[in-house]
Amino acid sequence: MCGIAGLYTKTDALRSQLGLHLAAMLQQLSDRGPDSAGVAFYRDPAPDGWCKISVHSPAQTPGWDELADALARRFGDASLTGVRATHATFVVAAAADEVQAWLRAEHPHLTLMSAGQTIEIYKEAGLPTDFVRRFDLAAIEGSHALGHTRMATESRVTTEHSHPFSTGLDLCLVHNGSLSNHNRLRSVLRKEGIHFQTDNDSEVAAGYLTWRMAQGATLEQALEGCLEDLDGFYTFAVGTADGFAVLRDPIACKPAVMAETDEWVAMASEYRAIAVLPGAEDAVSWEPVPGRVYSWGTALVA
């Protein structure tokens, strides 16, 4: 069992409270996933020609200022834009691919959490309630966000095994369920050049989406491909620069509820995580039909 939450804001007032509301949603889903928690926020786009990356370090003194200096020396300009617990975000005057390749080569002890223009991923093992406090989630503003609480079933409980998983620039995946054909699919995708950090099944779903989109599929086509190529149970939520998309497996083994008001669109594993949002009692709410891709914003524009 795991918990998923997604929140897409339609008003400026709500944008300034995005972290506050996502934190409340995650805490409602704490007993669906007490092992670890994670979030992806979409906020503060990097300037044109720059990229934004988020990085995790297990070190006591991670040396983020020194890393910002090293990035600036290598790429001409860079700055540290935020530090939250064990994570930091940087903007760099270069393409995201180049920065990621340099970090992997020069700083292999760091875990790259996300890369793109707007995405920031934070995740950590431990109780969701502690995560929300340590990362000061309530203070984060942004346009939309996804969150996950994990109850591990098939691989270790570590920060790297936590969700969301990056699936490419400004893309990420959270998953409730379990996949049975992930080992075979991972070996196929490795041969196709997809990089994996863990033996986690959900990371394979993320890698699958990355691979399909690298081949030219739209996000919608890539998600529809999951219905054919993934064996197992899943409710997926995929974050994009503009919104998010949701897909449930055709048997609907895992729950999902969606709701919408004039101010927000939300999805969650259970309604109680939506009930904490302002105006929830007057929201239109429904259960997504299994095997159908749902999306908000312009999430499916390639």
Add this chain to the structure above:
Amino acid sequence: MAAPETTPAAALSFDLRADSVRDLNRRLHGPEATGRIRVVNPDGRHALAVGVDAECEVEIEGHVGYYCAGMNKRATIRVRGNCGVGVAENMMSGQVIVEGSASQAAGATARGGLLVIHGDASARCGISLKGADIVVRGSVGHMSGFMAQSGCLVVCGDAGEALGDSLYEARLYVRGTVAGLGADCVQKEMREEHVTQLRELLAAADVEADPSQFTRYGSARQLYNFKIDNVGVY
């Protein structure tokens, strides 16, 4: 002059932002479970009003989580909102009325009583039904009536894939279209006794629909019967 018609005040009321679910259920299992009982701010909480065994009317104002009104006996439980997974699971008697929609496995294994869903019910509605009746004003999702043994599932809208898969002796009445029948589920003739039964069920559920517009589905009895011809296979 006749007195104006008023709803009787609730004898007992709970606000779940202040009162715990455990307190609600404990008191519904005691001598206070009588007359009208009001529950506000359910906020999607799980296991509300479960295991009630009393002649009382519980009204829940809002959306509820999983397993609401499970194992209900004698009580009438009304939810003015949507329900999560497994509403009225294993109900023994009484009535559960959902004014919104219900998630998966509504009325699972229910043995008696009546479950009315005024919106839609999603997958596996009435799974392993064991004698209760379910009336859904809207549509039901896939695998509804799976392995249902007795009782009736009435669907005024449409039914999803694999309706009545591995069905035993429950009766399924559907007014709209059926996306597909499950293994051993077949269309059956609507005889007078079935029209009468359906009319009574719709009246009990306070749902207006013309019984003549429904189709009956039931078990072909090819799957669950022991066949002497197959003895060599075992």
